[in-house]
Amino acid sequence: MTDETPDPHDWLLGKHERGNAQTTLDDQHPGDRAWSDGNHVRPLIHGTTYFAELFERIEETRDGDLLLFTDWQGDADERLTGDPGSEVVEVLGRADERGVDVRGLVWRSHLGFTAGENRLLGKSLQKRGAEALLDMRIRLGGSHHQKLVVIRYRDDPSRDVAYVGGIDLCHSRRDDIDHDGDSQALTSMADEYGDTPPWHDVMAAISGPAVHDVETVFRERWEDPTRLSRNPILFTKDRLFGMDVSPDPLPAQAPPPPPVEGGTHAVQLLRTYPNLRHGRDYPFARGGERSVARGYTKAVTKARRLIYVEDQYLWGHHVGDVFTQALKDNPDLHVIAVVPIYPDLPGKLGRVPEQLGRRRAMLEMMEAAPDRVAVYGIENAAGTPIYVHAKACLIDDTWASIGSDNFNRRSWTHDSELSAVVVDSEGEYARRLRLTLAAEHLDRDADAMDDCIDPEGMYAAFRDTAARLDAWHAGGQVGPKPAGRLRKVDPPDLGPVARTLALPAYLVLHDPDGRPGPLRKRDEF
Numbered sequence: 001m002t003d004e005t006p007d008p009h010d011w012l013l014g015k016h017e018r019g020n021a022q023t024t025l026d027d028q029h030p031g032d033r034a035w036s037d038g039n040h041v042r043p044l045i046h047g048t049t050y051f052a053e054l055f056e057r058i059e060e061t062r063d064g065d066l067l068l069f070t071d072w073q074g075d076a077d078e079r080l081t082g083d084p085g086s087e088v089v090e091v092l093g094r095a096d097e098r099g100v101d102v103r104g105l106v107w108r109s110h111l112g113f114t115a116g117e118n119r120l121l122g123k124s125l126q127k128r129g130a131e132a133l134l135d136m137r138i139r140l141g142g143s144h145h146q147k148l149v150v151i152r153y154r155d156d157p158s159r160d161v162a163y164v165g166g167i168d169l170c171h172s173r174r175d176d177i178d179h180d181g182d183s184q185a186l187t188s189m190a191d192e193y194g195d196t197p198p199w200h201d202v203m204a205a206i207s208g209p210a211v212h213d214v215e216t217v218f219r220e221r222w223e224d225p226t227r228l229s230r231n232p233i234l235f236t237k238d239r240l241f242g243m244d245v246s247p248d249p250l251p252a253q254a255p256p257p258p259p260v261e262g263g264t265h266a267v268q269l270l271r272t273y274p275n276l277r278h279g280r281d282y283p284f285a286r287g288g289e290r291s292v293a294r295g296y297t298k299a300v301t302k303a304r305r306l307i308y309v310e311d312q313y314l315w316g317h318h319v320g321d322v323f324t325q326a327l328k329d330n331p332d333l334h335v336i337a338v339v340p341i342y343p344d345l346p347g348k349l350g351r352v353p354e355q356l357g358r359r360r361a362m363l364e365m366m367e368a369a370p371d372r373v374a375v376y377g378i379e380n381a382a383g384t385p386i387y388v389h390a391k392a393c394l395i396d397d398t399w400a401s402i403g404s405d406n407f408n409r410r411s412w413t414h415d416s417e418l419s420a421v422v423v424d425s426e427g428e429y430a431r432r433l434r435l436t437l438a439a440e441h442l443d444r445d446a447d448a449m450d451d452c453i454d455p456e457g458m459y460a461a462f463r464d465t466a467a468r469l470d471a472w473h474a475g476g477q478v479g480p481k482p483a484g485r486l487r488k489v490d491p492p493d494l495g496p497v498a499r500t501l502a503l504p505a506y507l508v509l510h511d512p513d514g515r516p517g518p519l520r521k522r523d524e525f
Helices: 047-059 088-097 115-127 210-222 232-240 291-302 316-329 348-368 409-414 429-442 455-474 496-510 517-522
Strands: 036-045 066-071 101-107 131-135 148-152 161-165 202-207 265-273 306-310 334-338 373-378 392-395 399-403 417-424 486-488
Touching: 036 047, 036 210, 036 417, 036 429, 047 088, 047 148, 047 161, 047 202, 066 088, 066 210, 088 101, 088 115, 101 115, 101 210, 115 131, 148 210, 161 210, 161 399, 161 417, 202 210, 202 399, 202 417, 210 265, 210 417, 265 291, 265 409, 291 316, 291 392, 291 399, 291 409, 291 417, 306 429, 306 455, 316 348, 316 409, 334 455, 348 373, 348 496, 373 455, 392 429, 399 429, 417 429, 429 455, 455 486
Parallel strands: 066 101, 101 131, 306 334, 334 373
Antiparallel strands: 036 202, 036 265, 066 148, 148 161, 161 202, 265 417, 306 392, 373 486, 392 399, 399 417
C-alpha cells in the first residue's frame, strides 16, 4: 500500500522492546536487532497442505538429523496424509528408528480437556524411542499453546526448515480449501459445526537463519531445569507408570542456516510467557515475556490503510483498545476480521463468556469507526460454518504475522505463545497472503482479485459478498446460492443480566491475566 521499501526497524521490536533480558533468542542478531534477515517464508494455508509437506520432510530425514516439536494438543493416530502409515506416532517413530533425534514437548493439559490424548501421544512416542515429554510448567489455569516443528539436516543446513502457526498435530486439522472437514474429527465441537467440523488454519514454513531462532525457543523450554510438573501426585504417577520425566541433554546447537538465495524476508519471533509468581519463573523469561502484545501494539499503531485479521477469538477491552485508538488516529484505516460464526464450546457455560469477550472487543471498535470495521464468519458450500482457527494479522501489506496467539488477554499474557512476523523488503509477502486468503473467502480465482488490491475495494467486496449470502439465507435459500463464503457477524446480543453472570467466568477462566502485579496496575505489557 506504499511504494517505499519497508524498514524492519520501523515495524519490528528491538531487543530492548522485547522486554526480556534473560532470553538467548536474539544473541545471534547484531546490535539492537531482534530479528534475522535473508529468510524465505511460505504460508501453508489449510491443514492438508501443511500435513502433506510435513510428512514428506520428516520421511526425508536420516541418521544424525534433528527434529523438535511442541504441541498444545496431539493425537497419536492422526494421519498426516489420510493414508495408513502416516499416523503422527508412526511418522515420528520411524524417524527415530532411522537415527533421527526426535524430541517433543506436549502440554500435559488439564483434566476434561485433552489430557488423555496428549498423554497417549507422549507415551506412544516414548515406546518408539522418541523423547516426548508432558510439559506442565505453566501458570494456574494456563497452557502451553505454542505449535512449532523444527527439522535440521546434519549434512545440508540449507534445507533446514521450521514451521510456526496455529495447527496442532491432532484431529480435525486435516482440512482443505473445500472445507468438508477432517474425517478424523474432534467430538467436542459445538453442534453447529457438524460431525466433521470444517477447519480453517494457517502455518508458516520458514527457511533461512530464522530456523535457528525457532530452535532456540524450543531449547529454552527443554533446558529449563524446573520439574515438568509441580503437582506431586501427577509427577509420582508419571514415574510409577514409566513416563520419561527428565529431559536428556540436547546436542550442541548448530549455527544458523545460511541466508536463502534471494531471501527478502526479515523474520521476528514474538512470544508470550506468563509471570509464574512465587519464584517459579522461567529462567529464560523472569516475570514473563509479552513480546506478542508489544509487537502487535507497535505494528497496529503504524497502520494507516488496512488491518486484516483472521482469529479464533478476538476478545476483550485490551484488544479493542489497541484497534480503537488506531481507528481514531487514522481516518482512512479499515479493519476486517474473519472469526468463527459460533464459539467452539457447546452449552451456555462455555458459550456466553466467549460471546461476552467478543462483544467487548467489537463494540469498542465499531463505536469508534462504524463504517470502517467489519467482522465476518465463513461457511462451506453446504452452508456449514467453518471454524476459523487461524491466527493471522496483516497490516498495510507490510507487517504479517502467523502464529499460535489469538487477539485476547490470555494469549497476550497468560499462556505460552509463538508467532512469526515477516517484513518483506520487496513488499510482496503480506499482499500476496492477504489476497490469497480473501480469494478463498470470496470464492474467486486468485487472478481475479484486482478490485481487492486497494483496501477500500476489499472492504466493499467483503461487505457486498456477505450481504448477498445473508439475504439468500434470510429469504429461505431460494434460487442459486450466491458466490462467496462470508457471513456478517454482529456483536453478540447479551442482556445486562447475562453479561453480569458471564463476567466472572470470562475474566477468570476464558481470558485471565498473566502479567505481574505492577504491569496490571499500570495496564501495560
